[in-house]
Amino acid sequence: MATLAVALTGNPNTGKSTIFNELTGARQKIGNWPGVTVDKKVGYTRYMDRAISIVDLPGTYSVNARSPEEKIVIDYLLNTKLDLVVDVVDSSNIERNLFLTVQLLEQDIPLLIDLNMQDDAARRGVEIDTAKLEEAFGMPVVETVGRSSKSTKKLLDVFTSTVMENYEPSQLVKDHIAKVHAIRASEKTDAQKDEEIIEARYALIDKVVAKAVTFRNVGATRSEKMDRFLANGILALPIFLLILYAVFQITFTWIGQPIADALEDLINDDFLNLAKDGLEAAGVADWMVSLVTDGIIAGVGAVLTFVPLIFVLFFCLSFLDGTGYMARIAFIMDPIMRRCGLTGKGIMPLMMGFGCGVPSIMGARALDSEKDRMISILVTPFLTCGAKLPIMALFAAMFFPHNAANVVFAMYIIGMAMAIIVAKVLGSTLFKAKGSTFLLELPPYRMPDMKSVLLETWDKGKGYLVKAGTIIFVASVLLWVMSNYNFSGPCEIEDSILASIGSWMSKLFVFQGFATWEAGAAVLSGIMAKETVVATIGVLYGAGDVSTEAEDAADTASTMLQTGMASAFTSLSAFSFMVFSQLYTPCVTALGTIKKEAGGWKWVAFSAVYMFVIAWFVSLVVYQVGRALGF
Amino acid sequence: MTLKDGKTGMTLKIVQIEESPLKQRLMSMGLIPGTKVTVLRSAPLGDPIAIGIRSYNLALRREDAERITVETVG
Numbered sequence: 001m002a003t004l005a006v007a008l009t010g011n012p013n014t015g016k017s018t019i020f021n022e023l024t025g026a027r028q029k030i031g032n033w034p035g036v037t038v039d040k041k042v043g044y045t046r047y048m049d050r051a052i053s054i055v056d057l058p059g060t061y062s063v064n065a066r067s068p069e070e071k072i073v074i075d076y077l078l079n080t081k082l083d084l085v086v087d088v089v090d091s092s093n094i095e096r097n098l099f100l101t102v103q104l105l106e107q108d109i110p111l112l113i114d115l116n117m118q119d120d121a122a123r124r125g126v127e128i129d130t131a132k133l134e135e136a137f138g139m140p141v142v143e144t145v146g147r148s149s150k151s152t153k154k155l156l157d158v159f160t161s162t163v164m165e166n167y168e169p170s171q172l173v174k175d176h177i178a179k180v181h182a183i184r185a186s187e188k189t190d191a192q193k194d195e196e197i198i199e200a201r202y203a204l205i206d207k208v209v210a211k212a213v214t215f216r217n218v219g220a221t222r223s224e225k226m227d228r229f230l231a232n233g234i235l236a237l238p239i240f241l242l243i244l245y246a247v248f249q250i251t252f253t254w255i256g257q258p259i260a261d262a263l264e265d266l267i268n269d270d271f272l273n274l275a276k277d278g279l280e281a282a283g284v285a286d287w288m289v290s291l292v293t294d295g296i297i298a299g300v301g302a303v304l305t306f307v308p309l310i311f312v313l314f315f316c317l318s319f320l321d322g323t324g325y326m327a328r329i330a331f332i333m334d335p336i337m338r339r340c341g342l343t344g345k346g347i348m349p350l351m352m353g354f355g356c357g358v359p360s361i362m363g364a365r366a367l368d369s370e371k372d373r374m375i376s377i378l379v380t381p382f383l384t385c386g387a388k389l390p391i392m393a394l395f396a397a398m399f400f401p402h403n404a405a406n407v408v409f410a411m412y413i414i415g416m417a418m419a420i421i422v423a424k425v426l427g428s429t430l431f432k433a434k435g436s437t438f439l440l441e442l443p444p445y446r447m448p449d450m451k452s453v454l455l456e457t458w459d460k461g462k463g464y465l466v467k468a469g470t471i472i473f474v475a476s477v478l479l480w481v482m483s484n485y486n487f488s489g490p491c492e493i494e495d496s497i498l499a500s501i502g503s504w505m506s507k508l509f510v511f512q513g514f515a516t517w518e519a520g521a522a523v524l525s526g527i528m529a530k531e532t533v534v535a536t537i538g539v540l541y542g543a544g545d546v547s548t549e550a551e552d553a554a555d556t557a558s559t560m561l562q563t564g565m566a567s568a569f570t571s572l573s574a575f576s577f578m579v580f581s582q583l584y585t586p587c588v589t590a591l592g593t594i595k596k597e598a599g600g601w602k603w604v605a606f607s608a609v610y611m612f613v614i615a616w617f618v619s620l621v622v623y624q625v626g627r628a629l630g631f
Numbered sequence: 632m633t634l635k636d637g638k639t640g641m642t643l644k645i646v647q648i649e650e651s652p653l654k655q656r657l658m659s660m661g662l663i664p665g666t667k668v669t670v671l672r673s674a675p676l677g678d679p680i681a682i683g684i685r686s687y688n689l690a691l692r693r694e695d696a697e698r699i700t701v702e703t704v705g
Contacts, residue, residue, distance in 0.1 A: 061659060061660060062659045064655075064659070066656075092686065093685075093686050093687040094686070095661065095685035095686060096660065096661045096684075096685050096686075096687055099659060099661070124686070126686065191650075191655070194655055195654070195655065195658060198655065198658040198659055198663070199658070199663055199664075202661065202663045202666075215686070223688075224671075227671075227672065227681075228672075231672065231674065231681065232672045232674075232675070233675060234675055236674075236675045237675050327690075330690075331674050331679060331681065331690045332674045332675055332676070334674065334678065334679050334690075334692070335674065335676040335677070335678045335679075336676065344679070437652075437653055437656075437692075437695065438679055438690070438691065438692045438695070439653070439656060439657070439660065439689070439690070439691050439695070440679075440689070440690045440691075441660075441687060441688070441689055441690075442681055442687075442688040442689065442690055443687075443688075
């Protein structure tokens with residue numbers, strides 16, 4: 001028998017993705033829809049000897065083709081031959097969910113209506129008579145509770161036994177479609193027609209709901225009670241800060257960092273020595289051993305040790321998103337974010353920016369208006385991502401040993417301040433004409449489905465593994481070649497290609513106080529990946545392998561103090577270098593993401609140049625003002 | 632009055648939504664003239680506000696709420 005082709009559609013927050021994950025487990029492929037950066041999730045399963053392929057369409061409230069997601073859903077459903085289209089409905093919130101259902105029925109798309117979240121609906125006093133709902137729409141209806149093996153089996157049973165050809169829209173639906181056609185044919189403006197059609201849809205929904213749904217008053221729900229603390233009154237803000245603090249503690253102290261440390265030991269000691277011994281025993285040439293150990297393993301390893309932090313951070317954020325709390329954060333932070341030229345919904349992508357700019361830039365997709373999205377994409381790279389942190393930690397420990405923490409904190413503030421200033425400026429210049437809106441569903445609090453949280457974490461985090469395997473790998477090899485060779489052959493590092501380029505670069509930084517070729521080369525390598533700045537400095541000042549971990553900064557600093565680095569910078573020029581590193585051109589991975597998300601090389605060039613210029617000016621002002629003040 | 636003037640706990644009926652690019656989105660989300668909404672709360676800093684409508688909760692900014700004309704129910 002041919003593979004059964006199923007598509008899942010529905011509103012956001014209906015548990016649709018949980019159902020998808022339960023049905024397909026790990027047998028899924030995540031790609032992109034052609035031309036856009038919306039995830040395309042396809043999964044496979046077998047049931048009763050029947051192969052089933054399932055597409056998880058993006059969650060949308062309607063299909064007016066206003067957003068890329070909406071366009072994808074309707075184009076896919078109209079142009080693909082499917083055996084079954086499943087409309088996943090949150091039963092506790094059936095009225096608004098049926099809006100999409102009605103819209104799809106208007107397009108002649110037969111639907112299997114899945115009344116999900118039955119347990120929530122019962123708690124909230126919503127009772128749905130399935131038989132009456134089937135009769136009202138003329139379409140088959142199935143009830144599920146989301147995360148349960150019973151529901152999964154039930155769905156598979158229904159998938160394999162339902163023949164959509166046996167169903168046809170009820171008279172009620174047919175009358176509605178006729179009405180929609182009449183409105184379309186009438187002599188009115190398009191906006192008037194659209195509004196009348198929306199009203200007609202809700203009129204139909206009201207009729208159906210009156211027939212098939214009863215609402216019992218159950219008083220304040222659990223979510224209501226929780227919101228009295230989490231989204232209301234003065235306590236909401238400190239609670240948010242506490243949760244934020246916990247996320248960073250989990251990531252950087254309790255769980256993420258210890259794993260990262262263990263991994264670093266494994267790579268830098270055990271694996272590095274193993275590889276070195278192995279290669280030497282095999283009689284490989286010295287340069288090759290050096291390339292593999294000093295170049296590739298050191299470079300790629302530096303990024304790999306960073307992966308656990310990213311995964312833990314994304315796990316926490318995905319978990320919070322699954323509980324529904326993220327929507328509350330957007331709700332309580334909107335006024336503050338707005339004064340900064342951003343929007344409340346932008347808080348989640350921005351928070352990710354402290355881990356890494358790449359998912360942060362991708363996360364901006366969730367924002368409503370193009371204005372908010374573009375501004376968020378363009379200012380995110382100013383934040384202190386996890387790869388910039390080691391630079392700050394090292395310089396602070398070396399040149400400000402008594403104030404290290406404060407100086408690092410100052411860099412976070414400078415990054416955030418610059419993000420806010422630029423957001424404000426962009427909002428009133430380049431994107432002035434475009435409006436910003438904030439319309440956000442506050443879904444009920446739920447215990448997130450762990451399988452979905454883990455899959456999402458993996459989906460977001462795997463980018464780093466790819467990065468380590470591609471860009472960092474190439475950058476490490478390049479950097480190694482450039483620092484060990486010049487055009488006449490192998491040489492000392494002072495005579496290498498890297499030194500020539502670095503000394504050319506350094507001419508740019510005469511007024512910033514760090515016009516050394518080492519600093520120039522470090523800046524250059526930082527455009528490939530910010531992780532390599534500290535590694536480059538370590539190699540260039542002849543300290544050999546230095547730890548690129550932020551919490552080893554004190555040790556690294558004491559090693560580095562023995563080298564020429566101590567006299568190459570003054571406290572002031574070190575501070576100026578830190579400011580520059582904080583603000584300048586994002587790494588190539590981030591730039592690549594900007595191209596995809598902002599749509600075009602023009603924005604890549606814009607980001608690369610304007611950030612470099614801003615960094616150049618700010619560090620210049622810092623150095624010159626500092627000198628004038630006598631530092 | 633407009634939805635912006637609604638106090639926490641009030642149940643209101645939507646009369647009309649002013650023309651704006653947001654109008655159709657608001658309508659698609661269920662804010663249709665004649666529909667009842669309950670003002671649930673405002674965020675700690677006074678804005679945005681949360682309303683209960685058609686058995687779900689929606690947050691919107693006060694400046695958008697000002698475009699929605701409502702009347703008190705009962």
